[in-house]
Amino acid sequence: MHSSDASKISNNTSAMHQYIEENKIAIPESKRLPLDTQKADQYLKTIFDYTETAYLLLDQKLIILAFNLRAEKWIYQVYGKKMEKGRCIIDIVPKSRTEMIKGDYEKALQGKHLNYESNFPGPFGRQIWYNFQLSPVMSEQNKVLGLVVAISDITKRKNAEIEKEKLGEALKASHLGLKKLVAHVQSAKEEERLHIAREVHDELGQLLTTTKIELSMINKKLSHLGEGSYIQDELFHVIELINKSIKSVKKIATDLRPEMLDELGLLESIRWQIEEFTNNKGVVCKLSVSPEFESLTHDINLSTTMYRIVQEALTNIARHAQATQVNIVIKTSIDNIFMVIQDNGIGISEEAKNKKNSFGLTGLRERVMLLNGIIDFTSRVGEGTVVYVQIPYMI
Ligand SMILES: Nc1ncnc2c1ncn2[C@@H]1O[C@H](COP(=O)(O)OP(=O)(O)O)[C@@H](O)[C@H]1O
Ligand SMILES: [Mg+2]
Numbered sequence: 001m002h003s004s005d006a007s008k009i010s011n012n013t014s015a016m017h018q019y020i021e022e023n024k025i026a027i028p029e030s031k032r033l034p035l036d037t038q039k040a041d042q043y044l045k046t047i048f049d050y051t052e053t054a055y056l057l058l059d060q061k062l063i064i065l066a067f068n069l070r071a072e073k074w075i076y077q078v079y080g081k082k083m084e085k086g087r088c089i090i091d092i093v094p095k096s097r098t099e100m101i102k103g104d105y106e107k108a109l110q111g112k113h114l115n116y117e118s119n120f121p122g123p124f125g126r127q128i129w130y131n132f133q134l135s136p137v138m139s140e141q142n143k144v145l146g147l148v149v150a151i152s153d154i155t156k157r158k159n160a161e162i163e164k165e166k167l168g169e170a171l172k173a174s175h176l177g178l179k180k181l182v183a184h185v186q187s188a189k190e191e192e193r194l195h196i197a198r199e200v201h202d203e204l205g206q207l208l209t210t211t212k213i214e215l216s217m218i219n220k221k222l223s224h225l226g227e228g229s230y231i232q233d234e235l236f237h238v239i240e241l242i243n244k245s246i247k248s249v250k251k252i253a254t255d256l257r258p259e260m261l262d263e264l265g266l267l268e269s270i271r272w273q274i275e276e277f278t279n280n281k282g283v284v285c286k287l288s289v290s291p292e293f294e295s296l297t298h299d300i301n302l303s304t305t306m307y308r309i310v311q312e313a314l315t316n317i318a319r320h321a322q323a324t325q326v327n328i329v330i331k332t333s334i335d336n337i338f339m340v341i342q343d344n345g346i347g348i349s350e351e352a353k354n355k356k357n358s359f360g361l362t363g364l365r366e367r368v369m370l371l372n373g374i375i376d377f378t379s380r381v382g383e384g385t386v387v388y389v390q391i392p393y394m395i
Contacts, residue, residue, distance in 0.1 A: 054151040057137075060144060062089045062105055074151055078120055089149075108134035108147050117154065129158035183370050190257070190304065197257035205249045212242045251276075258307055266303040267294065270310050274328070281318045285326040292332045302391065305367045306330075306339060309375075312360045313341040313387050320352075321345025321385060335394070341387040347379040 048055065054071035058064060064087050072083045081092045093101055108114050114134040122128035133150040219235045254260065260269045267289060274285045298306075310328065317323050323345030331338045353361065361377065364387075368375040373391035 052152060054149075056089070056149040056151075057146060058089055058105075058149065059146040060109060062147075063087070064089055065146065071151070104132075104134060105147065108136055109144050111136050111138070111144055117158070119158075122155075127155070128153065129155045179370065182366050186367060186370060194257045197253040197259070200249055200256065201253035205246060205253070208242055208246050208249060212239060212246070215239050215242070255311070258304075258311075261300070261303050261307055266298055266306060269303075269307055270328075273307075273310055273314060277314045277318065277326075283317065283323055283326055285314070285328065287328045288330070290331040293330050293337065296332065296337075296393075302337070302371065302393065305371055305391070306337075306389075308367060309339065309364055309387070309389055310341065312364055316360060317343045317345060317385075320348075323384065332393075335392055337389075337391045337393055339387075339389040339391075341389075342384060344384040347381045347383055348377055348385050349379075349381060353377055353379075 049069035051068065051070065054074040055068045056064060056071050057066040064083065064085055066085070067083055075081055075083045075092060079092055079094060083092070089105075090098055090102065104114055104116070112134075113136065115131070117129060117131050119127045119129045131152050131154045133148075135148045135150070136144045137146045137148060139145050215235060215238060219232060219239070222229070222232055222235070225232060258269055260272065264272070271287065274287055277283065278285050314326070317326055321343045323343035325344045327340075327342045329338075329340045329342075352358065365375055368389060368391065371391050373389065375390075376388045377385060378388065379385040
């Protein structure tokens with residue numbers, strides 16, 4: 001303490017005394033503690049004996065100098081020995097533990113503060129955990145005079161920790177199980193889609209094409225009626241409708257399962273999607289892809305995920321955003337692929353983002369999670385929406 005600090009305190013104390021004097025403030029007799037040193041020692045011993053922690057004071061030779069009641073009970077309970085002043089602590093501890101204990105005590109005698117946990121067999125096969133603290137007692141010349149050993153029962157805390165750890169592991173396992181289930185559901189969904197896409201494309205597409213050919217033949221047979229006849233006009237109209245249906249079937253099949261992913265690869269498929277989107281919805285969409293991404297080869301899981309993200313994002317923009325401009329950027333870093341899809345529409349509200357039945361966004365979250373990636377939808381009302389995707393990849 002600085003001498004100036006000390007003088008400040010003594011000044012304050014005398015000021016307080018002066019205040020008490022001047023204002024004739026009397027401190028009631030009952031509120032004063034008796035200043036009896038003998039009693040104070042007694043009090044201290046009582047505190048020392050009734051604390052929850054077992055304390056021992058040892059000299060440099062590990063001879064017991066003092067201990068509290070708790071320590072006496074502890075030694076008896078754990079080692080079945082009687083604690084005695086003047087005995088070496090090593091003689092009380094069973095042989096199996098002496099080596100370890102000697103090492104720890106030696107370190108503490110070199111001036112180190114030690115804190116460790118250890119378990120002992122308790123009743124009914126339970127484990128009892130204790131925390132041990134060894135604190136060196138130093139002389140004014142910084143020499144180690146002895147040790148204070150503090151032992152406290154930490155079984156409750158330790159059991160809680162063990163329970164928490166077990167719970168954490170169970171949670172991790174169930175999370176992993178859930179992830180596997182989602183992966184299974186996703187791949188089952190893709191397979192089912194592939195199946196339906198083939199059925200729709202091959203069966204329905206084939207039927208429509210045959211019908212168109214038949215109708216064209218009938219139309220030819222009716223050529224004698226001359227151009228502009230009512231029946232021929234009607235037939236022509238029906239053939240047009242069938243042409244539209246064939247296109248629609250193709251689109252449904254491609255939406256269900258982008259076979260082109262296998263044939264054209266991811267980027268061409270995305271370009272095709274964007275072209276369709278701009279042609280059908282009249283919204284300008286720009287795509288910018290870094291050369292590093294162009295030169296990457298992608299596995300089918302990554303390709304499908306990225307394709308589906310673009311598909312869902314563009315569908316959402318067409319359905320909800322009222323946007324006039326969309327930008328898609330795809331880039332890579334050493335170990336991540338980034339995709340950003342930005343529109344200048346009305347933005348997504350927080351409630352819309354977390355809507356219970358918003359299966360589009362939920363589906364995207366699940367797909368990205370399966371690839372250990374991140375997806376985020378940032379939006380300010382009136383300022384459009386940004387879909388940010390980050391997916392790790394290994395070269
Ligand atoms: N780009 C966007 N701009 C504005 N709102 C959007 C956009 N994307 C999604 N939303 C909002 O988020 C909601 C959830 O989207 P989604 O899960 O795809 O469900 P759905 O499209 O079937 O309604 C949408 O209903 C819509 O209100
Ligand atoms: Mg949607």
